[in-house]
Amino acid sequence: MAISLRAMEGIAADTSTMRAAVFHGPGEISVERVPRPRPGAGEALIRVTLTTICGTDVHILKGEYPVQPGLTIGHEPVGIIEELGPGVVGYQVGERVLVGAITPCGQCHACLSGKLSQCGHGSGYQAIGGWRFGNTINGAQAEYLLVPSAQANLAKIPDTLTDEQVVLLADIASTGFAGAESGKVRIGDSVVVFAQGPIGLCATAGARLMGAALVIGVDGDATRREMSRRMGADVVLDPSTVDVPAEVMRLTKGGADVAIEALGLQETFESALRSIRPGGTLSSLGVYSGKLQMPYDAFAAGLGDHTIVTSLCPGGKERMERLMKIVASGRFDPLPLITHRFSLDEIGEAYRVFSNRLDGVLKVAIRP
Numbered sequence: 001m002a003i004s005l006r007a008m009e010g011i012a013a014d015t016s017t018m019r020a021a022v023f024h025g026p027g028e029i030s031v032e033r034v035p036r037p038r039p040g041a042g043e044a045l046i047r048v049t050l051t052t053i054c055g056t057d058v059h060i061l062k063g064e065y066p067v068q069p070g071l072t073i074g075h076e077p078v079g080i081i082e083e084l085g086p087g088v089v090g091y092q093v094g095e096r097v098l099v100g101a102i103t104p105c106g107q108c109h110a111c112l113s114g115k116l117s118q119c120g121h122g123s124g125y126q127a128i129g130g131w132r133f134g135n136t137i138n139g140a141q142a143e144y145l146l147v148p149s150a151q152a153n154l155a156k157i158p159d160t161l162t163d164e165q166v167v168l169l170a171d172i173a174s175t176g177f178a179g180a181e182s183g184k185v186r187i188g189d190s191v192v193v194f195a196q197g198p199i200g201l202c203a204t205a206g207a208r209l210m211g212a213a214l215v216i217g218v219d220g221d222a223t224r225r226e227m228s229r230r231m232g233a234d235v236v237l238d239p240s241t242v243d244v245p246a247e248v249m250r251l252t253k254g255g256a257d258v259a260i261e262a263l264g265l266q267e268t269f270e271s272a273l274r275s276i277r278p279g280g281t282l283s284s285l286g287v288y289s290g291k292l293q294m295p296y297d298a299f300a301a302g303l304g305d306h307t308i309v310t311s312l313c314p315g316g317k318e319r320m321e322r323l324m325k326i327v328a329s330g331r332f333d334p335l336p337l338i339t340h341r342f343s344l345d346e347i348g349e350a351y352r353v354f355s356n357r358l359d360g361v362l363k364v365a366i367r368p
């Protein structure tokens with residue numbers, strides 16, 4: 001993973017350019033000076049004060065997830081409003097804001113049906129937003145970020161919360177919690193969460209918040225199992241030493257009410273399906289590639305009244321505001337998940353540590 005500080009020397013700070021981590025192709029990302037955007041109608045420019053790296057960014061860098069070369073990646077922004085475009089009301093320059101990973105327009109069929117993450121889909125109407133930072137538009141691993149549909153997406157951060165307390169709410173906590181929410185976890189339920197990476201750990205915390213009486217965290221990594229307990233798991237299982245579905249059946253006396261899949265592999269999807277009781281729910285968060293197969297016996301040949309639901313990261317300011325409340329209340333503490341800190345100029349090293357899972361890394365904080 002080559003990193004260069006191309007074109008950075010000898011240029012005095014100015015307001016027409018900014019530093020950004022630009023994706024040039026598989027394995028190639030470099031911090032360089034690029035034009036600083038200006039907000040148009042309905043847009044806002046924020047000065048990024050903290051961001052992070054997501055597993056999706058690693059897939060992009062490995063060339064497993066197609067993104068246009070020349071794009072700035074990253075989709076987890078915390079910042080300060082630098083400039084507001086015409087038509088954005090209720091906000092002021094200088095306010096601290098959190099922006100979700102996906103920026104729904106708040107106006108289209110999907111948004112008005114409450115499916116904000118599917119903005120732009122679901123009807124013949126033209127969507128005006130639904131952009132994904134670092135995927136369809138320039139992202140957050142930069143000094144400044146242009147936020148489309150700003151009115152629907154800028155969530156003001158209370159003074160009582162630090163940047164590090166909110167940065168993970170943009171994506172991984174929102175996605176992880178969505179696994180428990182979409183799975184409709186009820187008070188007293190038993191929930192098993194497959195894979196305890198950052199999203200799976202947030203799903204574990206989400207299951208606890210939703211009222212589960214038994215939360216089982218599954219991961220092959222001892223450090224992640226330990227963090228799983230810290231995030232609310234009552235029992236942790238290592239799939240390399242136990243038959244997880246059999247053990248879940250034993251612990252729950254017949255199957256978990258909800259299994260959350262947070263990895264995106266055939267193996268974990270199948271294990272999740274084999275771990276739920278008749279009438280249970282498989283809540284899937286993973287992003288799958290290739291073929292996903294469902295053996296007939298794993299879902300009782302279609303007779304088991306199983307529910308399978310999927311969730312993409314929910315976005316929008318109302319979602320961000322609610323997630324900040326759960327942190328402010330003390331019921332969810334995301335700070336243990338931030339294990340490493342880097343400057344924007346050190347982002348190549350941050351990618352190396354994060355993508356190779358070195359040094360017990362879970363999430364990295366990047367300060368532009």
Ligand SMILES: [Zn+2]
Binds near residue numbers: 054055057075101171
């Ligand atoms: Zn992400």
Ligand SMILES: [Zn+2]
Binds near residue numbers: 110119120129
């Ligand atoms: Zn929309």
